[in-house]
Amino acid sequence: MAVSETMTAARMHKVGGELKLEKLxxxxxxxxxxxxxxxxxxxxxxxxxxxxxxxxxxxxxxQPPLPAVFGLDPAGEIAAVGRQVHGLKPGDRVYINPGRSCGTCRHCRRGDSIACKHYAFQGYFGFSEDALQTFADYPIGGLSEYTVAPSSAIVKIPDIMTYEQAARLGYLGTVYSALKKANAGPGDTILVNGISGTLGIAAAIFGPAMGVRKILGTGRDRKLLQEVKALAPSRIEVFSIDDGSVTEFAMKHTDGEGVDAFLDCLGPGALHETFLQGLRGLRRGGIAVDIGAVMGPVAIDVHWLMDHNQRLYGSAWFTTQEGQEMADLVAAGAVDLSMLETQGRKLSEVNEAISGIAQRHGGFSNFVIYP
Incomplete structure (x- = not known):
């Protein structure tokens, strides 16, 4: 496969400045x-x-040192492989998991790469100053014609999955990993705060495929919530937080016992009380997973958690193996991503695309750039 010596990429030169198209x-x-x-x-x-x-x-x-090429969730076609890569070949259709780690620390060697102190999202941000070495190793994000990634970060996607759908695997995968951490499966009832958003909608997509019996979803926009319910009408119940307590909603649909798992997908500006109401909707022994990043000190009664044998996890991302599982579920026909409404723009329109994202159809909207 012929590869040009140069490529076009969108680079940011100053914080908050426009991305500039450049030849690199x-x-x-x-x-x-x-x-x-x-x-x-x-x-x-x-x-x-x-x-x-x-x-x-x-x-x-x-973040990556400026000037930097950002871009978190690239999908495309393998153009070339390193000499020690044997399980992948040019022409393979793939998604790149942007999570990067050193690969050699004790956490990486035992398969827990997200615990690595060098962990970073290629083309996005890192979790400590040690991530700067990771950016030096893999400096090019997905807003470019080509990018390089470790072979261990590659998810092979089936022909029935479009590149646009694959480019959503990052945020779908965040929820998929949270569902696995919560041991969500057959017979379970789960509660999802923010189910109609970019993150939360993934629970309505993958929860049924994992055998979850009932999904209780909250949000604000009643019309949007009804559209989410329509994805699996007999298994999804929805509730607007403007109508009352999330805890009471959870208890009503579990005969007062509480839900088996609670996923909070609310963003940094969300009210702490909505998160706490979700926690209070857990059954004895239930598991809560935070992936939405509600900000600030939250007053949690840890004595209650202990007495009720409950667990609260923070989950930052997902593994490449989990990414492959999602692609395989699509390949098997167990998951249908056709509800995603792609809004695509050319790389030359990247600044307009970023500024126009405020207008969206909740989690159904899927924004991509075509380099």
């Missing part, structure tokens, strides 16, 4: 890397805020 050398894969021709790269509703405000909001979590 096409990166070359290392021995255990792959070079991917990007066909679609996902962008999320809060990307504009992240590019403009992240260093102020979270100075302890660095």
């Amino acid at each position: 050398p096409t990166p070359k894969p290392g021995d255990m890397d792959v070079l991917v021709r990007v066909k679609a790269c996902g962008i999320v509703p809060n990307l504009g805020n992240i590019l403009a405000n992240w260093p102020t909001w979270f100075p302890h979590m660095p």
Whole structure:
């Protein structure tokens, strides 16, 4: 497969500044890397805020050194592989899990790469100053014609999954991993705060495929909530938080016992009380997983958690194996991603695309850039 010596990429030169289209050398894969021709790269509703405000909001979590090529969720076609890569080949259709770790610390060696102190999202941000080494190793995000990633980060996608759908796997995978951490499965009832949003809708998509008996979803927009319910009408119940207590909603649908698992997908600006109401909707022995990043100190009664044998996890992302499981569920016909409404723009329109994300159809909207 012919690869050009140069490529077009969108680079940011100053915090909050526009991304500029530039010609850069096409990166070359290392021995255990792959070079991917990007066909679609996902962008999320809060990307504009992240590019403009992240260093102020979270100075302890660095972004790639400027000038930088961002882009979190690329999907495309393998163009070349390193000499020690044997399970992948040019022409393979793939999604790149952007989670990067050192690969050699004790956490990485035991399969817990997200615990690595070097952990970072390629083309996005890291979780400590140690992530700067990771950005040096893999500096190019998905808003470019080509990007290089470790072969261990590659998810092979089936022909029935479009590149646009694959570019959503990052946020779908965050919920899928949370469902697995909560041991959600046959017979269970789960509660999802923010089910109609970019994150939460994944619970309505993957929960039924994992055998979850009942999904209780909350949000504000009643019309949007009804559209989510329509994805699996007999298994999804929805509730607007403007109509009362999330706890009472959970208890009503579990005969007073409480839900088996609670996923909070609410964003940083959400009320603490809505999160706490979800916690109080757990049954004895239930599991809560936070993936929405409600900000600030939250007053949690840890004595209650202990007495009720409950667990509260924070879950930042998902593994490549979990990404492959999602793709395999689509390949098997167990999951249908056709409800995603793609709004795609060319790389030359990336700044307009980022500024226009405020207008969206909840979690049904799927924004991508075509490099």
